[in-house]
Amino acid sequence: MNIVYLTTEAVPYAKTGGLADVCGTLPSRVAALGHRAAIIMPAFRSVYESHAGVEPTDISFAIPMSPRKLVGCRLLRGRLPGANDVPVWFIDQPQYFDRESLYGTATGDYPDNAERFSFFCRAAIQAMQRIGWSIDIVHCNDWQTGLVPTLLDADKKLPSSLRDSATLMTIHNLAYQGNFPKSEFPWTGLDWMHFNQNEIEFYDRVNFLKTGIASADMITTVSPRYSEEIQTAEHGCGLESVLQNAADRISGITNGIDQSIWNPKTDTKLAANYDLRSWQQGKQANKCSLQQQFALEQNDAIPLIGLVGRLAEQKGWDLILPVLRWHLSEHRPTQWIVLGSGDGQYEHELRELEKEYPNQFALHIGFSDVLAHRIEAGSDVFVMPSHYEPCGLNQLYSLRYGTIPIVTPTGGLSDTVVDCRDETLADGTATGFYVREITPHGLDNAIGRALYLRYHNPQHWLQLIETGMAQDWSWRKSAMEYESLYAKTLTLKSATKRSES
Ligand code: ADP
Numbered sequence: 001m002n003i004v005y006l007t008t009e010a011v012p013y014a015k016t017g018g019l020a021d022v023c024g025t026l027p028s029r030v031a032a033l034g035h036r037a038a039i040i041m042p043a044f045r046s047v048y049e050s051h052a053g054v055e056p057t058d059i060s061f062a063i064p065m066s067p068r069k070l071v072g073c074r075l076l077r078g079r080l081p082g083a084n085d086v087p088v089w090f091i092d093q094p095q096y097f098d099r100e101s102l103y104g105t106a107t108g109d110y111p112d113n114a115e116r117f118s119f120f121c122r123a124a125i126q127a128m129q130r131i132g133w134s135i136d137i138v139h140c141n142d143w144q145t146g147l148v149p150t151l152l153d154a155d156k157k158l159p160s161s162l163r164d165s166a167t168l169m170t171i172h173n174l175a176y177q178g179n180f181p182k183s184e185f186p187w188t189g190l191d192w193m194h195f196n197q198n199e200i201e202f203y204d205r206v207n208f209l210k211t212g213i214a215s216a217d218m219i220t221t222v223s224p225r226y227s228e229e230i231q232t233a234e235h236g237c238g239l240e241s242v243l244q245n246a247a248d249r250i251s252g253i254t255n256g257i258d259q260s261i262w263n264p265k266t267d268t269k270l271a272a273n274y275d276l277r278s279w280q281q282g283k284q285a286n287k288c289s290l291q292q293q294f295a296l297e298q299n300d301a302i303p304l305i306g307l308v309g310r311l312a313e314q315k316g317w318d319l320i321l322p323v324l325r326w327h328l329s330e331h332r333p334t335q336w337i338v339l340g341s342g343d344g345q346y347e348h349e350l351r352e353l354e355k356e357y358p359n360q361f362a363l364h365i366g367f368s369d370v371l372a373h374r375i376e377a378g379s380d381v382f383v384m385p386s387h388y389e390p391c392g393l394n395q396l397y398s399l400r401y402g403t404i405p406i407v408t409p410t411g412g413l414s415d416t417v418v419d420c421r422d423e424t425l426a427d428g429t430a431t432g433f434y435v436r437e438i439t440p441h442g443l444d445n446a447i448g449r450a451l452y453l454r455y456h457n458p459q460h461w462l463q464l465i466e467t468g469m470a471q472d473w474s475w476r477k478s479a480m481e482y483e484s485l486y487a488k489t490l491t492l493k494s495a496t497k498r499s500e501s
Helices: 018-031 045-049 113-130 148-154 182-188 208-215 224-229 240-245 279-293 317-329 344-356 369-378 394-400 411-416 422-426 440-456 458-469 475-500
Strands: 002-006 036-042 055-066 069-079 087-092 137-141 166-171 179-181 205-207 218-221 250-252 304-311 335-342 361-365 381-384 404-407
Touching: 002 018, 002 113, 018 036, 018 137, 018 475, 036 113, 055 113, 055 182, 069 113, 087 113, 113 148, 113 182, 137 148, 137 475, 148 166, 148 208, 166 208, 166 475, 179 182, 182 205, 205 208, 208 240, 218 224, 218 475, 224 250, 224 411, 279 304, 279 369, 279 458, 304 344, 304 369, 317 335, 317 344, 317 440, 335 344, 335 369, 344 361, 369 394, 381 394, 381 440, 394 404, 394 411, 394 458, 404 411, 404 440, 404 458, 440 458
Parallel strands: 002 036, 002 137, 036 087, 137 166, 166 218, 218 250, 304 335, 304 381, 335 361, 381 404
Antiparallel strands: 055 069, 069 087, 179 205
């Protein structure tokens, strides 16, 4: 199959979140299964700054964004590092994309995002006609590419080979939808007849993700559980009925982790490397090094609780902060280490706690890839009580690094961590602990259950660690699931075409 990935983020060119990890890895893993894969993305400023070998081509074209505004662009070309067989095509349009960041600044989203990403979708369709292959699957990712399935259906002048390709829309986080005032509709280049409830209109506004969901042949989320949750009022972000209507086209595929980067045996960022056989000494050495680096008491008996992530409401800081305060103020025998950045109020509260309890609480505000690896390796438990989690990567790193995850049973967290109960201990499937009641007390209780097991039942503690470390969360497995879904989508598409003709 020939598959083209449309995205605004892919490592190493542009990243704000997990979307970049998926789109920077999945295409090469699918190519390794014997398919042809390419990526089309905007030439953001970060693409040039990535120094990842981008060259100009002589392909250029223009899109009529309004009767008086013809916007030209040219294509640049690179190759996904580490995967020479995956070309990356960049839409170079400096006025739209050569900016400080991808979607906006600290003061808010760029005001012309509807225009910018309408342009990207329309230019991507032009680019697909010029890359010289017939395309079987157009794999769209998140709202910025949401117009593409509708545009492909609507434009009867497109070559039939492109109109006949099957479309797949992956939702990486439903909270971001590309929801704009109706006045932005003309940028889409679509006729007003498409501004209706079954396509792009959502409560008299333009909704890019909604139109992608309504028109794509198949829809995926980044974990199976999240694909079910988003069909409920609690997690549907207002789109639950649209998603319920599309229920027979929705499924979930859990993201993989890049094992060339996240592998305790070869990870060059660690104080000591280890594997399933040597984890006890290895983790102890990493813990000792973290304790030393942050001037915590160097004592392996004191459990070290790690957290890495965005300081955002989604990640459950309203649960974490009270529990952290209880542990510190009551001088409970635990140490904590937090790495994160984001919401100023959370940053402030964390800094205050660090000032008051420097011997028990280590804090790093900011982004540090090295420290993220060292925390995953050196902590005994990793806390991730997200209110919702499309997939989540940190709990997967924790499993791989022998660090027990304590998670809320939501989305990808519930798909990847098995709660420790009598039955799961007995059948050897337990890998972590669930926060069973979504309150600070519920989180405290889950941490208490974990620490109780560590102190009173070290044999079972060891069993949890080794079960998690032995699991396969590689991209190969996820890529094979995408491969079968692509094949199924193509078959469905051909059947629909036959029945229409
Ligand atoms: P999300 O995509 O919602 O932010 P994930 O758990 O899916 O959450 O992925 C977050 C990724 O970003 C992980 O690889 C995590 O280690 C990394 N990360 C988040 N915050 C930081 C930080 N402050 N420093 C280093 N890495 C971070």
